Each structure stands twice: as structure tokens, then as C-alpha cells.
Amino acid sequence: MANPFALFLLTFLLAFTLTSTSIEARPLHPETRQSLKARLKLEDKDESPNCWDSLIQLQSCTGEVILFFINGETYLGHACCEAIRTIGHKCWPNMLDTLGFSTEEGDILQGYCDNDHEIEV
Numbered sequence: 001m002a003n004p005f006a007l008f009l010l011t012f013l014l015a016f017t018l019t020s021t022s023i024e025a026r027p028l029h030p031e032t033r034q035s036l037k038a039r040l041k042l043e044d045k046d047e048s049p050n051c052w053d054s055l056i057q058l059q060s061c062t063g064e065v066i067l068f069f070i071n072g073e074t075y076l077g078h079a080c081c082e083a084i085r086t087i088g089h090k091c092w093p094n095m096l097d098t099l100g101f102s103t104e105e106g107d108i109l110q111g112y113c114d115n116d117h118e119i120e121v
Contacts (some may be wrong), residue, residue: 057083058099068112069105081113094120 055120061080067073076077087095088110096106 024084050086054083054086054091055095058087065109068109074112076112084109084113 016082057079061083064073064076064080068076084096088106092098094106094110097103101109
């Protein structure tokens with residue numbers, strides 16, 4: 001019968017060898033992909049549409065947005081709509097989806113803000 005420690009060591013070394021030879025980092029090609037700074041709209045401070053400020057503003061008007069959908073309130077404040085327009089048109093078009101709104105709800109919010117308020121795109 002084989003020594004249990006030797007069997008364990010052999011199994012561990014075999015598993016380690018297989019794992020280390022099969023895992024490789026995928027090469028990054030900066031010429032074909034945008035940098036993280038570009039995707040997050042952080043590169044050009046002079047032309048920045050204040051994406052992060054708008055995201056924080058949207059967070060502060062979540063109550064309005066919830067009432068808009070749940071209670072049928074048909075009013076969103078100017079600051080809230082400005083944040084929705086900035087995020088949807090200038091920053092990250094699918095951000096409302098990632099915040100938990102369905103695509104339809106995001107479209108409704110953007111449609112409301114685009115139609116009922118002056119568009120500043």
C-alpha cells in the first residue's frame with residue numbers, strides 16, 4: 001500500500017502543474033480597446049459632461065423616480081431630469097439599466113425628460 005503522504009503530495013503537485021500550465025493571462029491590446037479612463041469619461045476634464053456628478057444627482061432623486069413609477073406621479077424635477085439626460089445622452093447610455101431599471105423604464109424616464117424639458121444635448 002502506498003504511503004498516504006506521498007500520494008497526497010503527488011496529487012497536489014499534479015494538480016498544481018496542470019493548473020499553472022493551463023492558466024494564462026489574456027493579452028491586452030490597448031490599440032483596440034478603450035482605456036478605462038476613456039470608458040469612464042475621465043480623460044478630458046475640460047470637456048467632461050460631469051458624468052459622476054450626474055450619477056450622484058440621480059441617486060439623490062431616487063425618491064422622485066420611485067414615485068414617478070409606483071404612484072403615477074408625472075413630475076420629475078429639473079435636476080433629476082438633467083441628470084437622466086446627461087447620463088443617457090453624454091455618458092453611459094445603458095447606465096439606467098445597470099442601476100436596476102428595466103430598459104422600458106429607462107426609456108420612459110429619458111422620454112419624459114427629453115419631451116417635457118428643454119433638451120440640452
